[in-house]
Amino acid sequence: MLYIQTQRSASFGILIISCLAFICCHTHVRSRTGVSAVEKLHASARPNVIIVMADDLDSRQLSCYGGVNLKTTHIDRLAKEGLQFNNLIASEAMCVPTRASLFTGLYPARHGAYQNHKPVIDTLKSVAHYLSDLGYRVGLSGKDHVTKPTSSFPFTIVPGFETNCVAETDEYFLDSIADFIQDEGPYCLFLMSINPHAPWTVGNPDEFDPKQLKLPAHWVDTEQTRKQFAKYLAEVRRLDNQVGEVLALLERQGQLDNTIVVFLGEQGPQFPGGKWTLYDNGQRSSMLIRWPGVVESLSKTDAIVQYEDITPTLIDIAGGKPARGLDGRSFRKVLKSPGKTHRDFAYGIHNNIPEGPAFPIRSVRDQRYKLIWNINPDSLYHIKFMTNTSNKGQVFTSWNKLAATDTHARLLTDRIVKHPEFEFYDLLHDPDELHNLAKDKAYQKIMGKMHQQLRQWMKAQHDLGVGMDTPF
Template sequence: MKLNLTLLLLLICPVLWSQPKLQISESDKKPNILIIMADDCTYSDLPLYGGTNVQTPQIDKLASQGMTFNRAFVTMSMCVPCRAELYTGLQPATSGVCWNHSIARSGTTSIVQYLGDMGYRVGIAGKVHAAPREVYPFEMVDGVERNCVSKTAGYDAAGLRDFITKNRKQPFCLVTALVVPHIPWTVGDPSHFDPEKLNLPEYVADTKEMRNEFTKYLAEIEVLDRQIGTTLDLLKEEGIEDNTIVIFTSEQGSQIPGCKWTNWNNGVHTGLIVRWPGKVKSGTRTDALVQYNDVLPTLLDALDNKTSAGFDGSSFLPVLLGEKNTHREFAYFMHNNVPEGPPYPIRSITDGKYHYIKNLAHENLYIEKHLMARMTENQYWPSWIFEASGDQKILDLVTRYQKRPSEELYDMTSDPNEMNNLLNREGFTAIQNRLSKKMDEWMTKQGDPGAAIDSFEELNNARKGNHFEN
């Protein structure tokens, strides 16, 4: 009996030894995640959203491979609050990041912990702009310029490659936070654009200086597009393209009057593309209303993590999978002007078509110090002021920016640049009242005291960890 068993093993073992080792294919692993962020890129300047002044072949290619969101928004159109929202799934009053250059409440949980607990390596290359470290313990990845006001936009794909290839057995999440086209507009080649032939947006004053500065901004969008293409090429070169969820976002609007630091559409509206091969249908667009605080819950849902965490956002995975074509009923917005200027608090709401804005201290003069005071970094605002004395259209634009009514209402579908205030016009009162009521309910739910928090005292308290109670 023992002899027969020995013979049997001798016959079987060579067969076993000759079999290839069992390997986990890329398709069987948890998907990697790559989040690519622009820095201060107005969504409507991209060809994907109707822009006509610059070409972005890499962004367009990514869109052809995934889903483009027509109605995606940040809650606050400034760098620190919107990134906190993306990384935590929380709106500003919940995380405590209600001002630029502020910090999250101690104990807040971010994408680093959520994905880290699922076995992911979570790294960030480029601009961080998120604090404190205990909330955002990213692995620091080399290869991308971190200083958003640097006069260069250094990019070396080798650092990114090192991170994504460091451990093939472990999935990764990499945030690639590029610093273009944030001011100063000093990289790229503005000579690619003829200032006289630009199609300036209607909310921009048509001055010689504005046209010249706009070419510099467009040159940085070209650099952005190239860096995106190089980053995406890494996935293909390393054979992981088909098992990586890619998210591209343009962040908030540019530092041009009417965009960043406002609640107007060109400030809070963000370009958003999601590519997930085999899951998200290529070349699709959706009108589903989403916000930054929905992104983290969506990623966790895609990874089958049914966390009960108290996000302000919710998963739009059914939209990505083509099972639904709607998500939110409303998107909400906040602006606190401190420390970028004197207090000028704003709150607003949209249902995807109509946008209601309430300027809580409309009697104040709106001032944004970076855009209006640093004359060495831009020459366009002084040209607006100089030309306003002899050009009524430019004077109207300056007045629109600095002296706003108590309330505003816009049809974002027919008037995406929000130049025609519909407030109190016949036929719009019911819409105005409905949105105003819903916005007040949101503020109450968030524990948002409104104008009271737009102060240097509240910001300084938050920086010390003494956030207001919501």
């Protein structure tokens, strides 16, 4: 009897040792991507993230946002399989400030790039620091002129997407991106497309009949406008195809279902009343988030979110604690409950130098109303890339010519260059911001409250108003 028990004990011991050996062996066996089973289990709690960002996109042209001029099939897929944000607001409608806000979680007055092409304060931290500290590899491919100094933006630069936003070609490849996403550990990769940034020389504009295009209501309808719009839409098509190729790459690598895919529209288009303004065609952006198992498909939210909120949300998703001193805050709760609110107000800042003479503008909005404060209304608004009527190729030149004989064209043209001190819009009933209610007595009380809110925000930001729109 003793022998049998000893034999059983020995057999049991051998079994335990064998199991331990098996577990240890397989714990250290790496998959084809070089990640062990234990690391995979750990990484599953920290999902991969790919963010595809457009460049000067009129988000209202996306078919998932109601656009009718083209079907954006691949971008629409993200909307069908994820969450669509209807109120993502850029705090400054130009490339450098928007991207700096995205990466730092700070409003422009605090990150320092409050004028286009002005660098950020060189002691700042960015998403590259915050996620790296949480074990993420943080990469960027494509438009990269906001990633300096490298002390503030220590991204791993991944070749592939075009880096020059004004390039006349847009050649790119995905090989290096495929290598990056196969490497060890969770990653956050920013893919920064240059589409549809001017000069609108890629894509196939012959897909679009200029005469059949539906123009935004605040545009002047001219032949030049329609021809340029067709070229612009060709680059929106190019952008959509890029999103499709990224999704196909993730599918081939077996990573689509363990990767959060985010699409961002940046700010509005380089057409009058879009980029370089605080109208909705400039500030209002798009964001789509696909996160299987967390975000419900075909969901939408009207929660007000700003670009400054994205880095705090990524930190939250990665398991980190809120970074101290940021202007943005995590909207992760909205991902699971789209009916929740996030911000009561969104803010806007515009400084015109170096794109034109000083013309400082500030804005504040809630779910329904927007107040725009043109701080120096006695000046004319001018952008050298958009309102230079000596340039025959610019769309605005054709607007100005028609305005000489057409009353409606004159109203829309004056709307761009002549601004009263205050503009106030009911965005629910006037989404194109064509009816200024600032002098309507019925709105004076709400206007006064919003102006006070705006001034409080400016004070908290140390925003000097006119004093910030100076040469640097």
